[in-house]
Every structure is written in C-alpha cells, then in structure tokens.
Amino acid sequence: MSNSVTRADFDQVMVPNYGPAGFIPVKGLGSRVWDQDGREFVDFSGGIAVNALGHCHPELVAALAEQAGKLWHLSNVFTNEPALKLASLLVEKTFAERVFFCNSGGEANEAAFKLARKYAHDNFGPEKNEIISCVNSFHGRTLFTVSVGGQPKYTEGFGPVPGGIRHIEFNNIESLKAAMSDKACAVVIEPIQGESGIQPATPEFLKAARELCDAHNALLVFDEVQSGMGRTGALYAYQQYGVTPDILTSAKGIGGGFPIGAMLTTDKVAKSFGIGTHGSTYGGNPLACAVAHKVVSLISDPKLLAGVEARRQRLVAGLEAINAKYHVFKEIRGKGLLIGCALVDAYQGRARDFLRAAEKRQLMILVAGLSVLRLAPSLVIDEQDIDEGLARLDAAVADLLAAG
Numbered sequence: 001m002s003n004s005v006t007r008a009d010f011d012q013v014m015v016p017n018y019g020p021a022g023f024i025p026v027k028g029l030g031s032r033v034w035d036q037d038g039r040e041f042v043d044f045s046g047g048i049a050v051n052a053l054g055h056c057h058p059e060l061v062a063a064l065a066e067q068a069g070k071l072w073h074l075s076n077v078f079t080n081e082p083a084l085k086l087a088s089l090l091v092e093k094t095f096a097e098r099v100f101f102c103n104s105g106g107e108a109n110e111a112a113f114k115l116a117r118k119y120a121h122d123n124f125g126p127e128k129n130e131i132i133s134c135v136n137s138f139h140g141r142t143l144f145t146v147s148v149g150g151q152p153k154y155t156e157g158f159g160p161v162p163g164g165i166r167h168i169e170f171n172n173i174e175s176l177k178a179a180m181s182d183k184a185c186a187v188v189i190e191p192i193q194g195e196s197g198i199q200p201a202t203p204e205f206l207k208a209a210r211e212l213c214d215a216h217n218a219l220l221v222f223d224e225v226q227s228g229m230g231r232t233g234a235l236y237a238y239q240q241y242g243v244t245p246d247i248l249t250s251a252k253g254i255g256g257g258f259p260i261g262a263m264l265t266t267d268k269v270a271k272s273f274g275i276g277t278h279g280s281t282y283g284g285n286p287l288a289c290a291v292a293h294k295v296v297s298l299i300s301d302p303k304l305l306a307g308v309e310a311r312r313q314r315l316v317a318g319l320e321a322i323n324a325k326y327h328v329f330k331e332i333r334g335k336g337l338l339i340g341c342a343l344v345d346a347y348q349g350r351a352r353d354f355l356r357a358a359e360k361r362q363l364m365i366l367v368a369g370l371s372v373l374r375l376a377p378s379l380v381i382d383e384q385d386i387d388e389g390l391a392r393l394d395a396a397v398a399d400l401l402a403a404g
C-alpha cells in the first residue's frame with residue numbers, strides 16, 4: 001500500500017525552517033516508534049525532552065480521552081477544573097504560590113520577562129528594566145525570547161530587536177557581578193543550558209545569582225523548560241541545586257507531548273499581572289491541563305524520580321563503553337536523563353552525521369549545537385530499550401567511522 005503523504009511532500013508544502021529526518025513516524029508506544037513502512041525505532045530523543053513518560057502512556061491516553069468527552073475549551077472568560085487542579089498541584093510541589101498557563105516554553109518565558117519588567121515598573125519605576133541573561137542561552141523563538149537568548153544566530157535578520165537586555169558569561173560570577181546594577185529587573189538562567197550543548201550551571205553561580213538579585217531588588221528567573229519535570233531526577237532542577245527562583249518557566253515535559261507551558265511565581269510578584277495585563281486564548285485549556293495534571297502526578301512520585309538516576313547510570317555506562325571502543329566523545333555530561341556527548345576534536349561540527357547514522361540504524365537521537373549529541377529519552381524508558389538503543393548507537397558509530 002502506498003502512503004498518501006511522504007517525506008518529499010514536506011519540501012513542497014511546508015515552510016522550509018526545518019529539515020526533518022527522512023522517515024515519517026506514525027505510531028509510538030513507550031520508547032519505540034514505527035514509521036510509515038513499519039520500521040521500528042528506539043527513541044532516545046523523547047520529542048526533545050517532551051515525551052517524559054514515553055509515547056502513548058496509558059494513563060495519559062485515558063486522561064486525554066476522559067477530558068475529550070467532557071469539555072475541550074472555554075476561554076479565560078471562564079475558569080475550569082483541570083486548570084485549577086493542575087495549578088494547585090504545582091503550587092503544592094514547588095516554591096510557587098501562583099501559576100500562569102500558556103502553550104509553550106517561549107510563551108512561558110515571554111510572560112516571565114514581561115512580568116519581571118512590570119513588577120520592577122510597579123515597585124521601583126520604569127528605569128529598572130534591564131534583563132540580564134547568559135551567552136549561549138536559549139529561551140524560545142518569539143522576538144523577545146530570542147533577544148534575551150544568548151545566541152545571535154537566532155536574531156540575525158529579525159531586527160530591530162527589543163532593548164534593555166545584557167548578556168553575561170554563563171557560570172561566570174565576576175561577569176554577572178560586573179553587569180549587575182539597580183537597573184536590573186531580572187537575571188534569567190537555564191539551570192542546564194540545553195540547546196547550546198547540555199551545560200549544567202555550577203551551584204556557586206546560581207547561589208551568587210540569587211544573592212545579587214536580592215541585593216539589587218531584581219527577580220531571579222529560572223528557565224526550566226528543558227531541565228524541569230523530572231528530567232534531572234528532581235521535579236525541577238532548582239530543587240537539587242537548593243536555589244529558589246522568583247519565577248520559573250516550565251513547558252516541554254509538563255504536557256508529556258500535549259502542548260502546554262506554565263509560569264510559576266510568588267504571590268508578591270504575581271500581583272503585577274493584574275486583570276487585563278497579559279493573557280492567552282488557550283492558556284489553561286482543559287485538555288492540556290487534564291493531561292499535564294496526570295503527568296505532574298506521575299512524575300512527582302519519588303520512585304519515578306529515583307529511577308531517573310538509575311537509568312542515567314545505565315545509559316552513561318553504555319556510552320562510556322562505546323567511547324572506549326571508538327574514542328569519539330571527549331565528555332559525557334548533563335544531569336539525569338538530559339545527557340550531552342561532546343565530540344572529540346576530530347569530529348567537531350559533525351554531530352548531525354552521527355544523527356543520520358543513528359537514523360539508518362533505527363535509533364532516534366538529538367544534537368545540541370554542531371558538536372554535541374543529546375539524549376533526552378523517556379524518564380521511564382525500560383532497561384531493554386536502553387540496551388537496544390545503545391547497541392544501535394554502537395553500530396551507528398562503527399558505520400560512521402568506517403565511512404570516514
């Protein structure tokens with residue numbers, strides 16, 4: 001039977017901002033995915049840290065189906081039970097006292113940056129508007145979030161960009177001290193820089209950021225879109241670091257694959273988003289919130305969180321064994337199930353070649369920048385899938401080295 005649409009159609013009908021793989025997945029279960037031709041893949045990519053409970057987790061399917069038969073959408077003219085239940089659960093499990101829902105990480109950060117500006121404006125005046133962010137950070141693709149993000153390639157050609165943003169070196173306390181002033185309204189940090197190569201923040205850097213924010217009446221914002229929702233073995237990475245932000249943004253894993261974003265904050269800060277100051281048509285959508293409530297309930301289970309570290313150890317041991325044979329990684333880093341394999345000098349700039357080689361061996365992996373392989377599998381991936389994925393990665397690396 002021929003497929004009614006094929007990969008070739010992508011190049012005809014889609015805006016060319018992506019270059020997807022050569023196959024089209026049509027079905028997923030746990031950490032396995034099948035394409036149009038019935039070929040089965042092991043998934044170490046987890047939808048880029050989104051499918052935190054794997055594909056089609058039965059409890060998420062049930063939560064979605066149940067809500068789909070009840071109520072899909074209302075708008076924020078009315079509130080709804082799933083949104084209130086999810087917000088209450090997030091408040092119970094984190095530092096937060098207030099929650100704002102949206103649909104993506106970029107929107108959660110957009111809300112966070114606007115709230116930081118508004119809070120400073122309300123409490124200290126309009127001059128206090130500077131946002132301090134880190135070089136190589138990634139916070140989303142809206143014009144404000146790419147401008148706060150520390151990767152100039154994402155703003156090139158899109159100017160003029162918003163002002164009032166300064167960039168400091170990640171993990172460099174002196175660089176932060178030098179940039180900090182009473183003009184700063186917020187310091188924004190990813191506890192683990194994801195898109196730019198899986199670089200964890202040092203505990204000292206986060207602690208210093210907290211202290212400097214307190215000294216200058218600035219808000220500390222943690223972007224946990226990628227590092228959150230159990231990815232590091234804690235519900236949110238800040239809980240492992242022991243440094244509490246004023247605002248935290250969450251997306252990706254929180255919906256397990258259903259689009260949702262959230263901005264978490266305190267009572268005091270939330271006051272600056274009074275009625276009409278900010279909004280989103282779909283924010284707090286009942287379908288999204290019903291699924292996310294199930295996701296957060298399952299992931300905040302201490303047993304599930306403890307399993308993240310056990311799986312990391314198995315994966316990292318396998319990656320080290322591959323490296324002992326082929327010497328392609330100069331560092332295996334990250335936390336929990338957000339793993340970066342930095343390529344040795346001889347393979348700089350060739351992460352995509354590894355991704356393509358893995359695809360041929362029916363393994364889905366990711367890259368983070370040009371020279372780092374990224375793995376972000378399901379937090380409940382089972383041992384067999386880890387071992388099978390590692391065997392396929394071994395074969396893929398062998399293929400690549402044989403091809404030169």
Ligand SMILES: Cc1ncc(COP(=O)(O)O)c(C=O)c1O
Nearest residue numbers: 104105106138139140194225226
């Ligand atoms: C740390 C971080 N922040 C924000 C985003 C943007 O999220 P979204 O693509 O859902 O807008 C991402 C996405 O990769 C991310 O990793």
